[in-house]
Every structure is written in structure tokens, then in C-alpha cells.
Amino acid sequence: MITLLAIDWLFILEKLILIVSIISISLVIAMYETYAERKVAAVMQDRRGPNRAGPFGILQPLADGLKLFMKEEIIPNTSNRFLFVLGPCMAMLTAMMTSAVIPWGGKIHFTLFGADRWVSLQIADINIGILYIFGVVSMGVYGIMIGGWASNNKFSLMAAMRGASQVISYELPMGLSLIALLMLTGSLKMSSIVGGQIDSWYNVLYQPLGFFIFLVCAFAECNRTPFDLPEAENELNFGYHQEYSSMKLGFYLFAEYINMFISSAVMVSLFWGGYDIPFIKDANLAEQIGYNWLAALQGLSMFIKIAIFIFAFMWVRWTIPRFRYDQLMNLGWKTLIPLSLFNMIITALVVLLREYGWRF
Amino acid sequence: MQHLTNRAKPVDRKPMTALEKLYLWNIAKGMWITLKHIFKRKATINFPEQRREFSPVFRGLQVLNRDAEGRENCTACGLCAVACPAEAITMEAAERQPGEEHLYREEKYAAKYEINMLRCIFCGLCEEACPKDAVYLSETFAPSNYQRKGFIYGKEDLLIPHPKLEPEAYQQALGTRAKRQEKASSN
Numbered sequence: 385m386i387t388l389l390a391i392d393w394l395f396i397l398e399k400l401i402l403i404v405s406i407i408s409i410s411l412v413i414a415m416y417e418t419y420a421e422r423k424v425a426a427v428m429q430d431r432r433g434p435n436r437a438g439p440f441g442i443l444q445p446l447a448d449g450l451k452l453f454m455k456e457e458i459i460p461n462t463s464n465r466f467l468f469v470l471g472p473c474m475a476m477l478t479a480m481m482t483s484a485v486i487p488w489g490g491k492i493h494f495t496l497f498g499a500d501r502w503v504s505l506q507i508a509d510i511n512i513g514i515l516y517i518f519g520v521v522s523m524g525v526y527g528i529m530i531g532g533w534a535s536n537n538k539f540s541l542m543a544a545m546r547g548a549s550q551v552i553s554y555e556l557p558m559g560l561s562l563i564a565l566l567m568l569t570g571s572l573k574m575s576s577i578v579g580g581q582i583d584s585w586y587n588v589l590y591q592p593l594g595f596f597i598f599l600v601c602a603f604a605e606c607n608r609t610p611f612d613l614p615e616a617e618n619e620l621n622f623g624y625h626q627e628y629s630s631m632k633l634g635f636y637l638f639a640e641y642i643n644m645f646i647s648s649a650v651m652v653s654l655f656w657g658g659y660d661i662p663f664i665k666d667a668n669l670a671e672q673i674g675y676n677w678l679a680a681l682q683g684l685s686m687f688i689k690i691a692i693f694i695f696a697f698m699w700v701r702w703t704i705p706r707f708r709y710d711q712l713m714n715l716g717w718k719t720l721i722p723l724s725l726f727n728m729i730i731t732a733l734v735v736l737l738r739e740y741g742w743r744f
Numbered sequence: 745m746q747h748l749t750n751r752a753k754p755v756d757r758k759p760m761t762a763l764e765k766l767y768l769w770n771i772a773k774g775m776w777i778t779l780k781h782i783f784k785r786k787a788t789i790n791f792p793e794q795r796r797e798f799s800p801v802f803r804g805l806q807v808l809n810r811d812a813e814g815r816e817n818c819t820a821c822g823l824c825a826v827a828c829p830a831e832a833i834t835m836e837a838a839e840r841q842p843g844e845e846h847l848y849r850e851e852k853y854a855a856k857y858e859i860n861m862l863r864c865i866f867c868g869l870c871e872e873a874c875p876k877d878a879v880y881l882s883e884t885f886a887p888s889n890y891q892r893k894g895f896i897y898g899k900e901d902l903l904i905p906h907p908k909l910e911p912e913a914y915q916q917a918l919g920t921r922a923k924r925q926e927k928a929s930s931n
Contacts, residue, residue: 428778432788703778704771715767 394496398503406483406507414641415445417694421641424558424698447506452485452634457714467534470522472628472635473477475527478640485513485574486649489659489683490666495676504681513574514566518559521605525551526637528607528614543623546709551605552567553716557693558723558737561594565654572631578658583665588612588655593727597720601716602647604716607640609701613709648693658684800920803868803881806859806897807904807917811849814906817878820854821916826874832863850876861886861895883919 417443419434426433434441459468489505489685509518525548532544568590569577580589588595615623623638652658659682661665670678707715737743763769789796798804809817820837833850840848847853871880879902889895905913 427782430781430784432790435790450823469926483838515845699775699778706745 391435394501399507402503402505402507403484406488407480408549410480410483410642410645411504411638411716413645414447414638417641417644418448418495418637419445421698421701423694423703424686427547428699438606446530449634452671454619456606456634457628457630458627462536463627464534464536467530468627469632470568470718471527471531472632473527475524476635476642478520478527479639479646480598482517482643482646483649484508485510485516486653487578487658488686489574489679490670491675492679493672499672503589504575505683507570507704509573511573512719513570514562514572514577514654516564518555520556522551522642522716524605527636528624531628531636532614535627537627540624540626541612543626545632547607547624548641550607550613550712550716551613553713554601554604554720557597557716557724558605560728561591561597561601564724564728565591567728574653578653578660581657581734582660583667584659586655586657591655591727591731593723594731595651597724597727598651598655600715600720602711603697606647606697608697610704610707611712612701612706614709614710629682633671644694648690648697649686651693652689656689659683661685747782770868798883802883803866804870804884805861805886806864806879806902807882808810808854808857808899808902809878809880810904810907812907813846814908815845815847815849816853816903817849818857819850819852819876819878820853820857821852821872821875823875824870824879827869828864829869830863830865831869832860832865833870834858844861854899857899859897861897862892880895882917882921 399730403639422444423433423441425431433536434444436445437443459465471486484507487504487506487509492503492505494501494503499661528547528551529544532542533542535541565577566572567585568587569580571577573582603609607614613623615625625633628636661669661681666678673681811817817833820835822835822837825831825835827832834856835854835858836856837852840851840853866881868881874880886895886897902915907914
């Protein structure tokens with residue numbers, strides 16, 4: 385009983401509220417990403433896009449979701465039933481888990497039962513935050529792999545193999561470009577990486593090449609065009625989700641959009657200052673409007689930055705054709721990895737020289 | 745190799761340079777093009793709210809005409825049915841009884857007049873064949889329907905509204921036809 389009382393129940397409650405709200409926010413964002421994708425595709429092709437369900441087609445994602453729920457669920461006879469259901473679950477799970485370590489804003493302050501409480505808008509501030517993200521993201525390939533394998537369909541399997549090799553090969557330059565960043569920040573903790581950028585220069589100014597490599601790899605990790613070989617509508621019949629229908633298909637599609645959102649959030653946090661409000665000293669602003677308002681504004685600025693990245697994802701998707709498989713592998717292994725190694729060495733040199741006062 | 749035309753363009757098969765292998769410049773060019781298209785005018789017409797204007801020679805749904813007193817013009821001569829290449833028109837004639845002079849202009853009339861809108865090709869030959877100016881093609885098209893039988897239009901669907909009893913509806917159904925006919929007769 386005593387031990388039970390010793391647990392900070394309020395802490396658990398705070399975290400629960402945070403988890404639920406972040407998961408629901410990312411679901412809603414994923415929903416509206418589908419809408420945004422169709423709108424962006426439309427305006428880039430001089431069309432109008434969905435505009436019938438509600439004003440400007442705002443209710444279109446709801447209609448799409450409802451349609452997916454109402455559809456018949458088909459599990460192929462020859463498939464492995466357990467794995468077939470596990471695939472989309474894995475995809476969704478790994479997509480959701482990454483959001484745990486991203487700081488979404490500054491601290492919120494309130495008084496409860498006469499005690500001051502500071503709540504940071506981050507679910508878990510673990511000291512290996514970025515490693516955790518990498519771990520979970522590389523798990524994402526299991527969703528594709530299991531889905532493709534369990535479908536018992538050669539196109540799905542082929543797509544899954546492609547997806548697995550693609551994700552694995554692009555994780556390398558991603559990690560290498562990150563190492564250069566970590567040399568500068570000196571920490572794997574997300575909150576301190578973001579904290580170092582607040583009211584200061586953003587990391588992208590120190591690591592433009594690193595950011596660029598990271599961006600390209602993020603496209604590949606999310607299986608977005610030009611790296612959408614695992615899906616490849618026209619060559620592989622939608623790839624690994626070919627045999628999926630109803631909400632299981634919906635889960636795969638949703639997972640892709642959540643991945644997009646989360647990887648945008650990661651890129652914003654690592655390179656573009658996270659929740660920092662640009663051009664304004666956040667610390668001065670806090671004194672004027674209070675910490676809670678500041679946290680809200682910071683969250684808003686974070687989401688605006690994320691929205692810009694999501695737009696970039698869509699912009700690229702509706703511009704660039706898909707890479708051929710050998711081109712994809714060449715770009716990954718022969719261009720991006722050497723480039724990121726080069727970036728790493730240069731960064732290491734500069735860091736070393738700065739430490740020794742620019743003496744050779 | 746000999747080319748058949750002078751339009752053939754030689755393909756550049758030089759191996760890509762290191763810079764080209766990054767695809768950056770070409771990607772940037774493509775992104776610029778798509779970005780420009782965001783601000784271009786949309787080609788789409790929002791159909792139910794906005795309608796495209798039909799050309800003056802547009803041939804739409806058939807209308808059975810009445811004269812100025814509201815009597816049906818059709819005498820069930822069957823020339824339209826004969827002229828119809830799609831065989832969409834069927835009719836049954838009947839004799840005008842005493843006391844029906846205000847309904848039918850001549851002593852024979854169409855008791856039943858049906859056009860199958862699924863067969864009709866809107867060629868306008870019925871209009872050309874008609875000696876009594878009883879059938880013409882209007883400026884609307886047949887609305888969609890859930891059943892085949894809904895596309896068989898009877899007299900109640902085809903007849904123009906009565907010019908005396910429902911003058912507004914009559915004018916609307918007439919559309920620009922009256923003006924065009926005046927123009928044609930004055931020429």
C-alpha cells in the first residue's frame with residue numbers, strides 16, 4: 385500500500401493524457417494528410433481535387449475512412465492468417481511508437497493541490513532518444529515484410545523484398561549523416577538536441593549536406609515517391625498491400641501517412657530547431673505571455689514546420705517519377721553513403737580543429 | 745540507320761556525370777514546374793453549380809410542340825419514326841372527337857408517343873422530318889435514371905407546357921428557340 389502511494393500517480397496521468405492526445409493528433413493529421421495529398425496532387429495537375437464532401441471537401445477523409453470500414457474483409461485462403469493480420473498491426477504500431485520521444489513544445493506550468501507542476505510536452509525524454517527512433521523505424525520494415533510474406537502472392541513478396549532491402553540500405557546513410565550531427569550536438573537526447581537550437585542557429589546551418597542526405601533517406605524510409613518501389617502501383621499491383629482489403633489496407637495506408645508525419649517531426653526536431661519559434665527570442669516571449677501560452681505557440685510553430693515538410697513530401701511525390709531498382713541501389717550505396725561519410729569526416733575535422741583552436 | 749522522318753531526335757547515351765547522378769538539378773527543375781502549376785487557372789468546370797454553355801446548334805431532349813393556343817401540333821403521321829435511324833420513336837394515332845378541338849390542332853393526333861432515350865442518338869432527323877413543327881430538339885439533355893424504363897419518355901414527359909395555362913414554364917421550355925426561329929424567318 386505504501387509503495388502504491390509512493391508512485392506519482394499524477395505523473396502517470398499526465399503521461400497518459402499526453403500519449404492519448406499525441407496518438408489522436410497524429411491519427412487526425414494522417415487523415416487530413418490523405419486529403420492534403422489529393423488536394424496537392426490536384427492543384428499541381430490543374431485540377432480541383434475533392435470538393436464535394438463538406439465545404440472544400442473537408443469531410444472527405446471521414447467518408448474515405450467510413451468506406452474502408454464498410455468494405456468486405458478478405459483474407460486469402462492460402463495466406464498465413466496470423467501473420468496476415470500481424471502485418472498491418474506492426475506497420476501501425478511502429479509508426480505510432482516513434483512519436484514517443486519527440487518534444488512537441490516547451491513546458492506547461494500549472495498548480496495542482498497547491499503544488500507547482502511542470503509538464504514537458506514530450507512523452508519520454510530518454511537519453512538515447514534518436515537511437516530509439518532508429519530502432520523503431522527499422523522495425524517498420526517488418527510490417528512490410530510480414531505483410532508481403534503472409535499474402536502468399538509473388539508480387540507482394542517481391543515488393544516486400546524490395547522494401548526490406550531499400551529500407552535497410554537507406555538506413556545506413558541516414559545514420560551516417562546523423563553521426564555528423566551528433567558530433568555537433570554531443571547528445572542523443574531529443575530534448576537537448578532541440579534545446580541547443582532554441583534561440584540560436586538551427587542545426588541545418590551547420591549540417592546542410594547532412595540534412596539533405598537525411599531528407600532523401602527519410603523519403604526512402606517512408607516508401608514515398610521517388611522511392612515507392614515496395615508499392616509500385618503499376619508494376620507490382622500495389623505491392624505488399626495487394627491482398628489487403630478493408631481496414632487492414634487502411635492501416636497500411638495510415639501507417640504510411642503517420643510515418644510521413646513522424647519523420648517530418650524528426651527532421652524538424654533534428655535540423656530545423658524543433659518547437660523553437662523562428663526570429664523570436666523564446667525566453668523573452670515567455671516573460672511577456674507566460675509559459676503556457678509560449679508552449680502553445682511553440683507547438684504551433686512545430687506543427688507549421690511539420691506541415692511545410694509534409695507539403696514537400698507531397699510536392700516531390702507529384703513531381704518525380706519512380707526510380708528503377710538498380711538506380712535506387714546505386715543512389716543509396718554509391719552516392720549517398722560516400723557523401724555522408726565525406727560529410728562525417730569533414731565535420732569531425734572541423735570539430736577537432738575548433739577544439740584545438742584552429743592549429744594544425 | 746535511316747530515319748523515316750526528320751523528326752527523330754538522337755538520344756544522348758553518355759554516361760551520367762557524378763553531378764547528374766545526384767539528380768539534383770533535374771529534380772529542382774521538375775519541382776519548379778509543379779510549383780508553377782499550383783498557381784495556374786484550373787481547367788475544371790464545377791458541374792452542378794457551373795454549367796458550360798451549349799452551342800446554339802446543340803441537340804438535346806426532344807420536345808413535343810404546341811401551337812400558340814396550346815393545341816398539340818402532332819398529327820401522328822409517323823414520319824419522325826420512319827426518319828429515326830435508331831428506331832427510338834413509337835406512336836399510336838387516334839382520331840380527334842368532336843369537342844376536342846382545343847386539344848389537338850388537326851383531326852388526327854398521337855394518342856401515344858414514346859421516345860426511348862437509350863436508343864436515341866440525338867441526330868435531329870425527327871425534327872427535320874416533321875412537317876408540322878411538332879417535334880424539336882431542346883437545349884437540355886435527358887437526366888440520369890436508375891431504371892431502363894425510366895428512359896422511355898411518354899407524351900407527359902415530352903409535351904411542352906401549355907402556353908396559356910403555364911406561360912412561364914412554356915417560355916422556359918422554348919428557350920432560345922423562338923428567337924432563333926424569328927431570326928431564321930427574317931433572313
